[in-house]
Amino acid sequence: MLSRVVRIVESFGSDTPALRVSEIARRADLHIATASRLIEELVGHGWLHRHADRRIRIGVRLWELASRASPTLDLREAAMPFLEDLHTAVGHHVQLGVREEREALFVERLSAPGAIDSLTHVAGRLPLHASSAGLVLLAHAPAWLQERVLAEPLPAYTSLTVVDPGQLRALLAEVRTSGSALCRGFIDTRAAGVAVPLRGPDETVVAALSVIVPNDDTARMHVPALRAAARGISRAMGTHQRLAPRDLRLAE
Amino acid sequence: MLSRVVRIVESFGSDTPALRVSEIARRADLHIATASRLIEELVGHGWLHRHADRRIRIGVRLWELASRASPTLDLREAAMPFLEDLHTAVGHHVQLGVREEREALFVERLSAPGAIDSLTHVAGRLPLHASSAGLVLLAHAPAWLQERVLAEPLPAYTSLTVVDPGQLRALLAEVRTSGSALCRGFIDTRAAGVAVPLRGPDETVVAALSVIVPNDDTARMHVPALRAAARGISRAMGTHQRLAPRDLRLAE
Numbered sequence: 001m002l003s004r005v006v007r008i009v010e011s012f013g014s015d016t017p018a019l020r021v022s023e024i025a026r027r028a029d030l031h032i033a034t035a036s037r038l039i040e041e042l043v044g045h046g047w048l049h050r051h052a053d054r055r056i057r058i059g060v061r062l063w064e065l066a067s068r069a070s071p072t073l074d075l076r077e078a079a080m081p082f083l084e085d086l087h088t089a090v091g092h093h094v095q096l097g098v099r100e101e102r103e104a105l106f107v108e109r110l111s112a113p114g115a116i117d118s119l120t121h122v123a124g125r126l127p128l129h130a131s132s133a134g135l136v137l138l139a140h141a142p143a144w145l146q147e148r149v150l151a152e153p154l155p156a157y158t159s160l161t162v163v164d165p166g167q168l169r170a171l172l173a174e175v176r177t178s179g180s181a182l183c184r185g186f187i188d189t190r191a192a193g194v195a196v197p198l199r200g201p202d203e204t205v206v207a208a209l210s211v212i213v214p215n216d217d218t219a220r221m222h223v224p225a226l227r228a229a230a231r232g233i234s235r236a237m238g239t240h241q242r243l244a245p246r247d248l249r250l251a252e
Numbered sequence: 253m254l255s256r257v258v259r260i261v262e263s264f265g266s267d268t269p270a271l272r273v274s275e276i277a278r279r280a281d282l283h284i285a286t287a288s289r290l291i292e293e294l295v296g297h298g299w300l301h302r303h304a305d306r307r308i309r310i311g312v313r314l315w316e317l318a319s320r321a322s323p324t325l326d327l328r329e330a331a332m333p334f335l336e337d338l339h340t341a342v343g344h345h346v347q348l349g350v351r352e353e354r355e356a357l358f359v360e361r362l363s364a365p366g367a368i369d370s371l372t373h374v375a376g377r378l379p380l381h382a383s384s385a386g387l388v389l390l391a392h393a394p395a396w397l398q399e400r401v402l403a404e405p406l407p408a409y410t411s412l413t414v415v416d417p418g419q420l421r422a423l424l425a426e427v428r429t430s431g432s433a434l435c436r437g438f439i440d441t442r443a444a445g446v447a448v449p450l451r452g453p454d455e456t457v458v459a460a461l462s463v464i465v466p467n468d469d470t471a472r473m474h475v476p477a478l479r480a481a482a483r484g485i486s487r488a489m490g491t492h493q494r495l496a497p498r499d500l501r502l503a504e
Contacts, residue, residue, distance in 0.1 A: 002290065005254060006299065010317060012317065013320055014320045017325070041254045041255075060350070060352055060357065063318040063319065065262060065318070068376075072315065080362065088336075100312055105312065105316060110336065
């Protein structure tokens with residue numbers, strides 16, 4: 001039963017935020033009557049929401065629950081002021097990614113209307129080998145995971161994406177030595193990604209901080225600003241006090 | 253069964269992001285064996301996460317699912333560039349709230365280390381009558397909901413919180429007429445909240461945009477900047493194109 005509920009909620013994605021009951025049943029591989037009954041219950045709990053057009057979406061209540069207690073909340077709250085400063089300084093996309101299994105998951109992102117076009121989203125994912133944030137996360141991942149990624153056929157987005165295992169291994173070593181990753185044209189030839197590791201209180205790499213800038217020789221010059229911001233976030237995480245949500249004294 | 257799963261996930265909150273299995277069982281009113289089995293299953297699906305210290309937290313997977321398909325995602329993505337500009341201009345807390353039943357739920361928030369102290373959080377809530385964002389949302393809520401809120405005993409945070417039904421009714425009318433809400437000292441005597449409504453493509457009020465500033469005579473001067481930002485967000489929402497998460501061309 002629980003796996004049915006999981007499959008229903010997993011039917012939704014950024015590209016499919018609103019679905020008909022019949023579509024959910026098909027995606028979750030459930031009889032329409034079963035899907036219909038479970039959806040009704042989930043709507044009752046506020047986890048799903050039924051729109052005026054009868055289509056179903058994720059409910060605000062589920063977002064609230066997941067966001068309030070999110071394991072990435074401390075990271076995101078500590079990071080936000082530094083992301084803003086970095087964003088103001090760089091003027092392009094700034095993002096914060098964590099490793100989720102074999103992908104980079106972007107947990108926060110700031111962009112501006114005038115910045116270079118980018119299609120990452122908050123809660124969007126990218127493969128580890130193709131993005132600067134992913135390379136930083138992969139370079140600091142357990143060895144067995146690196147080997148598993150290197151052993152697989154890897155998709156190339158452009159002719160510049162590094163997919164050869166030997167070249168990728170050398171690139172990961174360079175990322176560890178230099179303390180940053182630079183990807184010029186790995187996903188789109190017009191863009192470059194620059195990323196640095198972000199360390200937690202125990203010095204392990206917990207996230208990658210990256211900027212997406214136009215693909216030219218100046219891309220690398222963003223490394224010092226990224227590094228400074230990453231250090232600030234690490235420091236803020238160490239001293240960050242969790243505050244109770246119901247004790248909202250100054251929030252009016 | 254489904255309601256048991258809901259109760260387990262609802263056990264978590266900002267003040268209780270990590271819980272022992274026994275604590276979850278107690279909060280969810282379940283036998284420990286039942287709770288233990290369901291928690292195990294949820295951990296298997298990545299919806300919950302078991303830390304090294306055996307305590308349970310919300311899993312990143314649940315956050316990702318809820319965030320990607322969140323009904324507030326369009327609003328938050330359209331709003332972010334304007335929130336940043338406003339935040340840079342005002343220098344204090346900027347927040348975006350929606351009405352969830354009888355509370356204001358803050359879906360986005362920007363703050364800076366030097367800003368006046370505030371305890372709102374992303375995904376935090378406040379009662380509608382006590383905050384500037386809440387008053388804007390209540391002023392544009394259905395009449396039956398306004399009457400229900402006015403009919404209840406309302407908590408006062410300070411001696412300045414408006415809790416008298418007659419005064420509150422007049423205040424709501426003023427918020428509708430003036431197009432903004434100013435709350436000086438409603439939650440903390442040192443702080444003031446200023447909020448304006450944010451309209452969706454069909455002109456209905458979908459959110460409130462607010463700033464928290466020091467409580468002095470200059471608080472009201474933030475109204476024009478808030479109004480300009482709210483108009484910008486409304487316009488961006490109308491033209492905002494949803495982008496597929498797997499089509500991440502320029503995200504390296």
